[in-house]
Amino acid sequence: MMNDKPQIMLVEDEIHLARGICYNLEEEGLRISHFETGESALKSLEVERFDLIILDVMLPGMDGFEACRLIRKLDPRVPILMLTARSDDSDRVEGLENGADDYLTKPFNLAEFLLRVKGMLRRSSWYRPEPVEEGYRFGDNEAFLLSYRAKTAQGETDMTEMEVRVLSLFFRKEGQAIQRSELLQTVWGYTSDTETRTLDNFIVRLRKYFEPDPAHPKHFQTVRGVGYRFSRSGSSV
Ligand code: CA
Numbered sequence: 001m002m003n004d005k006p007q008i009m010l011v012e013d014e015i016h017l018a019r020g021i022c023y024n025l026e027e028e029g030l031r032i033s034h035f036e037t038g039e040s041a042l043k044s045l046e047v048e049r050f051d052l053i054i055l056d057v058m059l060p061g062m063d064g065f066e067a068c069r070l071i072r073k074l075d076p077r078v079p080i081l082m083l084t085a086r087s088d089d090s091d092r093v094e095g096l097e098n099g100a101d102d103y104l105t106k107p108f109n110l111a112e113f114l115l116r117v118k119g120m121l122r123r124s125s126w127y128r129p130e131p132v133e134e135g136y137r138f139g140d141n142e143a144f145l146l147s148y149r150a151k152t153a154q155g156e157t158d159m160t161e162m163e164v165r166v167l168s169l170f171f172r173k174e175g176q177a178i179q180r181s182e183l184l185q186t187v188w189g190y191t192s193d194t195e196t197r198t199l200d201n202f203i204v205r206l207r208k209y210f211e212p213d214p215a216h217p218k219h220f221q222t223v224r225g226v227g228y229r230f231s232r233s234g235s236s237v
Helices: 015-027 038-045 064-074 089-097 110-121 161-172 180-188 198-210
Strands: 007-011 031-035 052-056 080-084 102-105 136-138 141-144 149-152 155-158 177-179 220-223 227-230
Touching (some): 007 015, 007 038, 031 038, 038 052, 038 064, 052 064, 052 110, 064 080, 064 089, 080 089, 080 110, 089 102, 089 198, 110 180, 149 198, 161 180, 161 198, 161 227, 177 180, 180 227
Parallel strands (some): 007 031, 080 102
Antiparallel strands (some): 136 141, 141 149, 149 155
């Protein structure tokens, strides 16, 4: 059935790169719509929905960061993969702060790119059939994973697909130290030990939503040399 194929949005003004990406994703059985500007992509998002958005940072007109912020207003859930040009950290951090869920630095390896896309697309059946209780309370927060919403001390917030995946894993493994590699594999579909700041920036985001004092986290704890641990009560283990 045609309509069951995931629909990808690609926003990229470099025509050669865009053609290569389109070709390879179509080979993988995905449907892809290509836009050359953030403005045209946003217009399309008002009437269409996508399963994944691949967004270049350097675009004519509004840049990818601005586009990302505006996309989040139209679709708070959709996974967004940013393509960043610079190898320094500032682009990656800025993308993740604007609501992106992962990034790849150009030039990237095609195999890595495809793995990343598939990982983000994987409609994770693993968390849907056995959701932790709806309205999961911790601290001053209540998370509604099935409806992608949370109530926090700062008010109500929408969550992205990837945020829900992370929280689902944390809630199920409450109190246990979870390795970075397990988080990256389960949530993003990483297969190797790729160096990435994605996870750490995600934790920063979750702490901003849910921690009374994000600089001194009680719920989303760093486990040195291992990864992270979620504590429902907020007590240290
Ligand atoms: Ca570009």
